[in-house]
Amino acid sequence: MLSAPALQQRFLSIRENKVFETFVIVVIVLSAIMIGAKTYAIPEPVVQAMKVLDLGITLFFLVEVLIRLVAEGSLKAFFRKGWNVFDFVIVVASLVPLEDSETALLGRLLRIFRVLRLVSIIPELRVLLNAFVRAIPRMGYVSLLMFIIFYIYAAMGAMFFHQINSELWGNITISMLTLFRIATFEDWTDVMYETMAVYPLSWIFYLSFIFIVAFVFLNMMIGIVLETLQREHERHDRESGEGEAGEVHWLREHVAAMEAKMTRMEQMLQDLHGRR
Amino acid sequence: MLSAPALQQRFLSIRENKVFETFVIVVIVLSAIMIGAKTYAIPEPVVQAMKVLDLGITLFFLVEVLIRLVAEGSLKAFFRKGWNVFDFVIVVASLVPLEDSETALLGRLLRIFRVLRLVSIIPELRVLLNAFVRAIPRMGYVSLLMFIIFYIYAAMGAMFFHQINSELWGNITISMLTLFRIATFEDWTDVMYETMAVYPLSWIFYLSFIFIVAFVFLNMMIGIVLETLQREHERHDRESGEGEAGEVHWLREHVAAMEAKMTRMEQMLQDLHGRR
């Protein structure tokens, strides 16, 4: 029989096969849609076949997770990695028999989250999610800044426009929702024309808000994306020696070697020079 | 008579002529619009002139494709390149006489796709389409991630808002369409206010969805575009020796030469040093 690492290697090679990946994607997506689209008449054999394929993928994935667990050696080491926990939870949740608890809310929710097996099985999705997770701290600060801007505008809106339309500007929380609506440009002119009838200069309020929010939002979003991307890109280039950053890294190493060589040469020259 | 490669060269030089290119663009665009705008009264001579010019372009293009085919030597080698197949199909489809099959659906569709001759004739459009095609694999994974997000939100929406408005939240597929509408900000507040009347906290559902989708979408789009562009840009610079990447590449080559020279010099110095 094969050892755990050898088996792990074999499963990895299956998983990295493009045909297998495409097959897995199609099965998971189709069975996810079938859960939702019960109202459409799908022939019974198709439904049964999909169920079997779907279960097969879950079992393949279960075996793979168990092999990874055995290969890791200890439970502690295995569960220290976030992705292992994620994979384990998803596979266990996918194995819960759902037919019995057809009407229960929990059962339905579990079925929905089965679609997350896609993330467990496709490594590219993990890369995308990793980038997303890494951007969260900076996004947190941007959200705080946005909150401050929304709050100040909402407080002013609640103060001045309260009498005009209390459904939109009744208190600060309602005003913040209205401002979010304005930020998405959803019928914002209706809101503006209403207050302009009372305060003709209130367009300054709306336009300045739109400008600031659009600028801060675009600024931050693009900034976050670019920084994450560029660092990733540069690191990859440097490590692989490809591209401009790779060449610069090559240069650095070779120039360092040349400098050492030169120091030795200067020493020898000084010897030659001094000896005479 | 000229040989096939010489003729090919001559046709290439005609095609790269800016005046000829502009003329071709104008004729194709105008005849495309004329197909569509039959209801407007266009003088008969103009229509006839356009038809002749349009046919002229198709013939020029047909001759050029045939010459390229002859120059290539074998049919197999010619049709191995994707763009050759594209060009050949477009030119043949453009030659099908359409007047007879005026009312047939196929005839009309063929006429529409004649506008694709623009892609065949203008090399810059091929560059743009190449970049587009190269971005598809990564876009596929982004689409999968978007599908997961839409699916989870749609399933929750169908579960909780089903009774409120079954036209918008009747099943998961309908809910996904509704969520796409929300993602484009199209009257999304109407949808939200409707469910907020029953679940006052449902704004969390909408806002979190909008935030996640906007972030993931912007992130991915910008990321894909930038990566494709930057690599293209760097590669071009390195090859042509222009710009920063070009200079870095120059540096790499010359530093390598210097290092070899230095190794020779150190050897000679050691000889000198040791001989005494």
Added chain:
Amino acid sequence: MLSAPALQQRFLSIRENKVFETFVIVVIVLSAIMIGAKTYAIPEPVVQAMKVLDLGITLFFLVEVLIRLVAEGSLKAFFRKGWNVFDFVIVVASLVPLEDSETALLGRLLRIFRVLRLVSIIPELRVLLNAFVRAIPRMGYVSLLMFIIFYIYAAMGAMFFHQINSELWGNITISMLTLFRIATFEDWTDVMYETMAVYPLSWIFYLSFIFIVAFVFLNMMIGIVLETLQREHERHDRESGEGEAGEVHWLREHVAAMEAKMTRMEQMLQDLHGRR
């Protein structure tokens, strides 16, 4: 007792503590929301607890600002820095007793601006705001360009569409507001269809406007963000010696040293060479 710089150091270490920062953010955000959401029934003890915590933060911040002032030595030196002035104003404004002037407009406004204590306390928000302030000059020129585009289109709109709908195109200032609405895509087709009934070709006016504004806006926004970011990024890299820019900077310094070394070596070689 501790000296002012030592105390300053201690306060800085408290402030940089992540747990403390999170606590401060939660308290300030919650008390900001409570000001706005008076209409919701919040239990009295919670309100009292929040008030005490909120005051505690203001006092912590007051003490910190005072210590910084003492450490700086002179009032003049302290107030020369923009952020010190900002911190001082915010902390003083937060200390003004508001219960007495419940109904006064100034009192309410002061309470709203208390949320700006977030900016005073979280250094990351200052970094974001600094980037924002640094982008203002270039944004000013972009705004001017946008003003010119809006003005020319508004003037033409007011000239030609004045009779069609004077509420939208009555004079240039009203037209500019209408154009801003069109730029946000808010019911812009209604505006267009109205004028197309009189001038069938007026869609050219709208489409060209949308294209130019979208292009200029996107262009400028992305341009500003990227330039600010890239410079910041490069400077940081160069200073810290990390990343590509850091390696290039390392190269520059070491190549300069190598060149000096080489000059010395050539001199010695010439001596050796000449002496014989």
Added chain:
Amino acid sequence: MLSAPALQQRFLSIRENKVFETFVIVVIVLSAIMIGAKTYAIPEPVVQAMKVLDLGITLFFLVEVLIRLVAEGSLKAFFRKGWNVFDFVIVVASLVPLEDSETALLGRLLRIFRVLRLVSIIPELRVLLNAFVRAIPRMGYVSLLMFIIFYIYAAMGAMFFHQINSELWGNITISMLTLFRIATFEDWTDVMYETMAVYPLSWIFYLSFIFIVAFVFLNMMIGIVLETLQREHERHDRESGEGEAGEVHWLREHVAAMEAKMTRMEQMLQDLHGRR
């Protein structure tokens, strides 16, 4: 008296003065707004003062243009530069007396274009416009690609949805306008739901269109902006020797010098080595 180049220098130094620039911007913007806002009651002395200041700026600008013309030497050399022609036309058009031709269309148009004096006077706006003009060729090809996409979708729309709503899908040109409206998300769901009542799968038509257009548009826009910017940025860095590109350029020059030096050194070493 001063020579033409010396005068030109003096005018340049006035123009680069920030206070003067701000003053010019304020006067031009205010007088532009006053033309439009005739309906508001502005005190007569203010109007008169603005007119005088406005004329003053035009005269200052006229003198400056004339001096530049004299300094250039020949009319031909002066008018070969695009910006000189632009400046000359704007200043001459601004001098045309307008009070007489109050109602004439040409007079009104001339007055509107007076706002373009801003571009003549503020060099930063020229830089922005230069970047814009430089992006036009590539934008032309992107527009062609967009036209092809719109055309194919419009033709299919006109073919299949013609009977459903001929106001939106009557012929290809009308369909293209409808598609542009869908691309801006303006009430696009209304259009979709209407056709979905007849063809339930027509959402594929709309969604694929939105995806392709959004992707191509964003892709191209960002691509164009970035490429223009990055080249500009790199060129500036290389020329000024600042930033990473500047350092790389410094490296290139110095490494070339080092290589020459090394060749000389190797020669000398070989002499030394061989002589023995």
